[in-house]
Amino acid sequence: MIIIRYGEIGLKRKLRRKFENLLINNIKNTLKNQGFKVKISTEWGRIYIHSSDESIARISAGVFGVTSTSVAIETSTEIEDIKNKAVEIGERLIGSGKSFAVRARRTGKHDFTSMDVQRIVGAELKKKTGSKVNLSAPDVKIYIEVRDNRSFIYTSFIRGFGGLPVGSQERVLSIVNDGKSILSSWYALRRGCEIDLLISGDYNEFREILFPWAGYRDIEVIKSSGDLKKLLNDAFELDYRGVYCSASFEEINSLISDSLLRNRKMPVFFPLMPFNGGYIEEKIKIVRSYFKTKSRIGGT
Amino acid sequence: MIIIRYGEIGLKRKLRRKFENLLINNIKNTLKNQGFKVKISTEWGRIYIHSSDESIARISAGVFGVTSTSVAIETSTEIEDIKNKAVEIGERLIGSGKSFAVRARRTGKHDFTSMDVQRIVGAELKKKTGSKVNLSAPDVKIYIEVRDNRSFIYTSFIRGFGGLPVGSQERVLSIVNDGKSILSSWYALRRGCEIDLLISGDYNEFREILFPWAGYRDIEVIKSSGDLKKLLNDAFELDYRGVYCSASFEEINSLISDSLLRNRKMPVFFPLMPFNGGYIEEKIKIVRSYFKTKSRIGGT
CATH class of the missing domain: 3.30.2130.30 (VC0802-like)
Known part of the structure; x- marks a missing residue:
């Protein structure tokens, strides 16, 4: 049996039920996209997968909302x-x-x-x-x-990434204009948002890498030609509920002096703002390699 | 001699000079506020303090813009x-x-x-x-x-926090409504912004803790009574160039559904968005204790 633990979410009972159903759905679909068909059952505050496959436990730990998983032996x-x-x-x-x-x-x-x-x-x-x-x-x-009336015995934890189940929040637009953008998009998903990508340049592979992180949802790609400022302007015209951007805190300074961030009605998020380069590199490696995807994206 | 290293800032020559002067000024004033009077000299890409005092090297490493310091012996x-x-x-x-x-x-x-x-x-x-x-x-x-025509010998590095010298960017308003706010304010300073604090509740001590991080600048405190939403609305009325907020990614979701983040003309930054609680706690400890301040804030 695989035990799946998820975060205390401090929500009202009704929202909690919605959250749990979404999480179960996302786990099921993520596993399906990786080629695994599983039986899932639930109990107060817990999700169980009827399997003892370590790689299923690892994939489940990659679903946002999950805090950890363990492969356990069940007994009386x-x-x-x-x-x-x-x-x-x-x-x-x-x-x-x-x-x-x-x-x-x-x-x-x-x-x-x-x-x-x-x-x-x-x-x-x-x-x-x-x-x-x-x-x-x-x-x-x-x-x-x-x-x-049941006991579980296990010897290790696989750490998850926490966050909220993808789809529990609004759909946002994530700007992809450099290698770091894969990580800002990842943070949008981790916040529970569905994402579409506004891509400039040669980053089409990002859609496929991000797909397993999105649960089962498809990710739309919109093309833009231009630099970060043009991309932001394009994003503002598309009128999503929010925009995600990989700009570092130094790049933000130039956006501010151009008043670019003042001329729009939607929030722009810069999740990478607090990080240094080394940390960003490490995180990008995880995002790229966590799912060695056999995803069936776009029907291929 | 203390060697002070600062980041590659990729700026044009003129801006670079301004940046360096600001950094030297901030180092001098931070040390002065901690009770140290020093002689500072510069050379291409380097700042030197004429001292061999380890605590001066440590305080200098806490000035934003500095990447590391070392106490060195100089010889021919x-x-x-x-x-x-x-x-x-x-x-x-x-x-x-x-x-x-x-x-x-x-x-x-x-x-x-x-x-x-x-x-x-x-x-x-x-x-x-x-x-x-x-x-x-x-x-x-x-x-x-x-x-x-000189040589320096040293055996260790004290790591700095990088960032940009406080005062190299615009003045922003930082919302203080919980214990985490000390960290979001810190990130605003680290981005090179001067800050004022919009405080609700019993967080007046934050001004004094943040003061040494601000270089020599005084930090204004504006009072507000209310919750996060009221604070944000107050901030929007004050019309700063930007607003900093400690809200986590879960809290942001409720701000979005209230359209609060859509009804204003200034960017709102959430530097703590990507972090989990444990990391935030560790960082807050550093912000609180790095300078055991003897600052002369407010003429006291």
Whole structure:
């Protein structure tokens, strides 16, 4: 089973339901576009995928709104079952000389506490492997979650990118005029917006790279010929709800002195403003390579 | 001597001169406000402070526009002098078992190359200390810069924050309505803008914390009573060249649906948009504690 965790979104109950449905839809479609068909189920604050495929867990972690995923083994809430499964998993990972820790959580009614689980599983693992417990910096961590009538055991987290599910916000226009634009577009998607791209120059590949990040949505491409100022003017005429731009804080200064940012009625966002070049390069690598896409974009 | 390095700013010659003068002024005044009086001199692409005080180097690294500083020993361009000074410094740092590397640069006319310097100093240090050279990951690094008729030897860099000198850009209004606002204001200063603060609630201390980051400029405080939306409306009426706001990308979504960001003629910047909470907390700590200010703000 793959456990999918998503952010606390602090929304009213009705909006929360909408958000969750959108997120599930985006996960399903992103996986489908990568060639995976899965069964998904939900529970309060959790999404489960019926699979133990590590690459499905990784792709799911790339869907905006997801904070982390884990591949877990499911078992009953009998303490014997939990112990046996956890020890089986632990034995495989705890090689000679490796330390370990057992971390248990519990919700629902059971005749043991989470401390009991930690103690019982820890003692058995120690006996079976001869390894030491190290609570502060263990080599191997065994996580056990007991929830009502099922238990999950896992040993690692795949970190997601947070954000909001694509489609939970308005559609915006993202200006693509340099290599950094792939990252400003990514931030627009991460904010939950659908995007269209206003492209100048040779950046058509960006559509395909961004497509998996967009959940299942297609991304429209509009052409422009010109520099950043021309592109901004074109964007203002298209009247989207917002414009995304990769300009750094030095470039913004010249846009301000040209009054360009004063002559329009829509907000322009510069998500890369606070960053230095090195950080931007690292992030772009992630955006480009996270999905080794087999996407079926544009029917090809 | 303290060496101050600043960013490649890609500006025309005349603007570059203005930028440099502003930077020197900001360094001088920031140091003065921290209780230090210094002598500053310049050379092509470099600023020097006539001091060997580590805390002056650290404060200077906090002036926007500065990329790094180093406390250096100055000597002549005689290879004997360079060798003796470098070995003297090296001997103090290279304890038992520590590896080292010598990194030399040279500009101007001399009868030796930078490779010669590395070889001669390295050999002597090896002989005197018995330590090993390790070029890829040395414990101690000895940097030697030979420039025309003077040489500088140093062993560490204090990293600056880059950006543009405060005052090189227009004056903007920064909205202060939560703990994060100190960071959005900081980013406005880092972009080279002067700032005034539009404050709602109990954040008057922010003025004093931000003051040293502003170079020598005073920061005006305007009061507002109200939530983020009221603050934004107040800001629009004040008609600055730009508005800075700490809203996260989730908060921005509600501002967009209220059309608030469409009904004004000035750009609104959200520099914290791309960040998660953890990163923001770390940065705020730096902004709050970098200058343990003894500033003479407001004549007190």
